[in-house]
Amino acid sequence: FDEQLDGAVVDDSTSLYAHPASYYQRADLLPALKSNDTLRERFFGGTSKPVFTSSTADNHLVTLAEVVAMYLLVWSPTPWTLIEPGKPHLEADEVERYAREQQLVEDFTAGLEGVARAMAHLPCMMIFDDHDITDDWNLSANWEETAYGHPFSKRIIGNALLAYLLCQGWGNNPDALNDLVRQVHELSAAAVRKDNWLDSTAQDALIDQLLKFQQWHYVLPTSPALVVLDTRTRRWRSESNFNHPSGLLDWEALSELQQELIDHKSAIIVSPAPVFGVKLIEAIQRVFSWCGYPLLVDAENWMAHRGAANVILNIFRHSRTPGNYVILSGDVHYSFVYEILIRQRSGGPHIWQITSSGIKNEFPRRLLDTFDRLNRWLYSPRSPLNWFTKRRLM
Template sequence: MNRTNGSEGAPRAARIDTFAMPTDLPRPADTSALPPVLAGPLLRRLTPQRLVLWLVGSRPLRLSLQLVFAGSQPRLIALDGARCRRLRIGAHAWLHLLDVALDEPLPTDTPIEYDLLLEEDGRQRGIADWAPHLLYEGAKRPDFLLKSRLDNLLHGSCRKPHFPSADGLARADALLAGLRERPQARPALLMLSGDQIYADDVAGPMLVAIHALIRRLGLYGEALEGALVADSDALYAHPATYYRREDLLPAFTSNAALRERFFGGVEKPIFTSASAHNHLITLGEVLAMYLLVWSPVPWTLIRPQPPALEAPCGERYAEEQAALDEFRAQLPQAARTLAHLPSLMIFDDHDITDDWNLSAHWEETAYGHPFSRRIVGNALLAYALCQGWGNDPDAFAGLLGQVEALPVDADGRLDDRAQDRLIGELLRFRNWHYRLPTTPALIVLDTRTRRWRSESHPSRPSGLMDWEALCELQQELLDEQAAVIVSPAPIFGVKLIEAVQRLFTLAGHALLVDAENWMAHRGAAQVILNIFRHSRSPASYLILSGDVHYSFAYDVQIRHRERGPRIWQVTSSGIKNKFPACLLESFDRLNRWLYAPWSTLNWLTKRRQMEVVPRIPHRGRRGERLWNGAGIGQVLLDALGRPTAILQHNADGSAPTRFVRPAELRRAAAPAETGEAELARLRRGTE
C-alpha cells in the first residue's frame, strides 16, 4: 500500500459531528518502543522444497532463516527479494509474507529446528530473544516436522474469543508438548476449516481493544459510502460504534433488509442467536482482529478502558470481558501451536459475515449497496492476506500486486476508488480452493463463493458448490487411491437438523436456521453423491468438516456395492464454541428415534442409497452420537488413508473422546486414561 500526498478519488462527504469516547489510555509518543514482531511466525504450507511462513512486524524487518537438523550443517538463508514480500498495512504495521524455495530438499520425518534471525543495529536476534513464549521448555528454537504422508491430522473450526470455554488451540499445544520426545507421533498438519475469526460476532471489549490497537499501530483508515459516518475515524468515535452499529445506516426503507442482514442480530431460536451489533466494518478493524486472536504481543501494547455504556450493554460488556481475559491467558500456547505445526485454512461464513452468500437474494442485497459491499470486501481482503495466501501463494501473486499498489493519502487513509476496485477483483476471484499433492491427496473445498444459485427461487439456499466446481472436484479425484476432502459444512450431517432447516426454508425463513447444508439443494446434493459413486473414485474418502459447533463421526458405504468406496465423515467443532447443551441433547435423541435404520423417514432422504452408521463418543452416557465440547479433533490414518482412530481433544483438559464403532463401545468405555497415555495406547494398536 503506497502512501501519497492526496487521494485521486472524488471528494469525501463532510464528516458528521461525533463524540469522542476514550477507550484506552494515551499511547506513548515514542513508537520506537514497539517490539519488532507483532504476530507470528505462523507456519503455513510446508514441503521439502518450499517453506511458507507469515508474520507481522512493526517496521520492515531484515530477516534470515536458519534451519538446523541432524546429519547436515545448519543452513542460513537471507530472506530478501521474492523470499520476503512486505506489505504495509499501517504507520507501524507491516505484513511479512515469507516464501522460501529451497535448492536442496529438506528431509522428511525428521525434526527440523528453525529460527528467524532479526538483523538490527549490527546484531542478530533470534526467536528466543524476541518471542520466547513460542519455545517449549529447554528448546533453543521452534521446530517442525515434514511428514512423508498424512498419517496424523489435527483439525477444527469455530474459534470465538469471547465464548466461555478454554481454547482448543491451547489443547493442541499441550498435545504437542507431550510429544516432544516422540516426533514421529506428531501431527502432519493442522487443518482449520472455517470461522478462524468471527467478523460478525465481536465482543464489546474486543472491539475496544481493536480500536486501541488501530490507534497504537496507525492502521490505515478509509472513507465509507452509504453510512451515516463519512470515514473510519468518524466510525470509531461515534456513540453507536459499540453495540449499536445498525444505527449507522441511513434510515431509508431500502436499507431495512441490509440493516437486519449485517447488524440486526437476527434471532434464530432453533439453533443460535447471532450477535452482530459489533460487526467489523473497516479493513483496519479486521486486520487488528487477526493480530489480537493470533498473538499475545499486541495485547501488551494497549490498555483498553470500558466506554460509557447503558446498563444492559454494560452488564454484557463485563461478562464478555471475563471470557476474553481467559482467552488472552491462553494466547501464548495458541501462538506456540501455530509456530510449530503447519496450518492450512479455509473460510466459512463468520470469517466474512453470517450466512455469507446464503442465497441469490442475499447476494443481490449485500453486493447492491456500497456499505455492505465494503464490509464483505474488507473481510475478504483481510482473509486473503492473513489466511488465504499461506494456503497457495502462487494463486495470490496478482492480488498482492494490487494490494501493494493501493494509494494511501497523507492522513493514512486508503484511496476509496482503488479500494473498491480491489474488492471487485476479490469478489470475482475463483481460486480460494486448493489441493496438496500429499499421500493421501488433500483437497480443500471453497463452499462459499462458487455456489449453485436458484434462479426460480432466489431466496432459497444456494447449493454449496455449483456444477462447474463439482465437475472440477471430480477431475481432481479420478484415479486417486485415497483422498482427504475438507468441506467446512459436513457433507453427511444430522438428518433431523437438516429436516428442520428444510421446513424453515420452504416457509421462506432460511435465514432463521442457518439453512446451509449439502442436502438443501437438490442439484448439488445429487452431484456430490454421484461423485462418490463414480467407478474411478478413490477407494477411501476422509471428509473433514466443522461449522456446526458439535462433533461427530460417521462410517458411510454405498448400499449393494461390496468394493466401496469407504467414506468417513469426521466433524470437529468448535475450537472455542459449543452448541446449546439442552437443545443438542434433544436433537440427538430425536434424530436417533426418527431416523433409525428401520425408519420410513430414513428412506425419504436424498442419501438413501448410502448406508450411514454413526460412531459413538465413548465418553457419552446416554447413547449420544453427537459430542458437545470445545476442543480440537485428531484423525490417525493407516497406509491406505483409512482412519484408525478418531478423537476429540477436549479444551477443558479432560481425557480425549474417541469415536468408536458400536461393536467397539464396550472396550472403549473402560476407565479412560488421560492425555497422551491413552493416545499412545491407541497408536500401538492395543485398543
C-alpha cells in the same frame, strides 16, 4: 489506515470510531431508510435464531484496519503489549456487559502465548467459512443481492475478505494469490503517501476482484490427496426461488472437484459444512426453507440444493474416484462421526464424515441429546424415511 465509508451514517473510519453507536449499536450506522430494512436484518443479525444459533453483530467489524487488528490480536500476545485500551463511552445498560466481556477478553489473552507457540511449530492451513466474513455469508441469491447491493455492506464484506487474503488465504496457495497480494501492497503504499488514507476507488476495485476470484480452494500434493473446498464463493444459486439456500458448490466447481479426485485411491476432503449431516436437522431446515425462512435455521447444507446434492453424491459413486474418503468439517455447532456406506454395494466407497464444531457456541446439550435419539430412531439404516432424503442410496 483510515478509509471512506460510502452509504453509512458516518462518512469515514475516524467518524465511525468516535460515533456513539460504535460500541454495541453498529446496526444503527446503516442509513435509516425503509429500503434498508432487509439489509439491517440480514447483515446485522436482526433475524431471530432462537433454536439453532444465537448470534449478534452489535460490534461487527467494519474497516480493514479493524479486521487486520483482530487477526493480530487473536493470534499473538505481542500486540496486546503495545496497546492500552481505554473504556469507551457507554450507555448505562451497557456497562455491565462491557465489564463481563472485558473479563472474557483478559482470560483469552492469557492463553495466547501457548497459541502462538503452537502455530509457530505447526503448519497451519485454513479456509474461510461464514464467520470469517459475516454470518450466513452468501446463504442465498437473495442474501447476495441484498448485501452486495449496498455500498456499506459490500465494503464490510470486502474488507473482511481482504484481511483473510493477507492473514489466511495467502499461505494456502501463494502462486494463485500473489497478484492480489501485490495489489494490496500497492493500495497500502499509496495510502502511506496520502497520510494513511486508503484510496476509496482503488479499494472498491480490489474488492470487486476479490468477490469474483475463484481460486480460494486448494489441493495439497500429499498421499492421500488433501482437497480443501471453498463452499462460500462459488455457489449454485437457486433459480426457482432466490430465498432458497444456494448449493455449496456450483456445477463448474463440482466438475473441477471430480477431476481432482479421479484415479486417486483415497482422499481427505475438507468441507467447512458437513457433506453428510444429521438427517433430522436437515429435514427441519428443509421445512423452514419451504416456508421461506432459511435464515432462521442456517439452512445451508449440501443436501439443501437438489443440483449440488445430486452431483456431489454421484462423485462419490463414480467408478474412478477414490474408494476411501475422510471428510473433515465444522460449522454446525455440534460434533459427530459417521461411517457412510452405499446400499447394495460391498466394494465401497468407504466414507467417514468427521465433524468437530462444538468447542464454542455449542447447541444446548439437552437439545443435542434429544435430536440424537430422534435421529437414530427416525433415520436408522432400515427406516423407510431414508427414501424421502437425497441420500436414500447411502
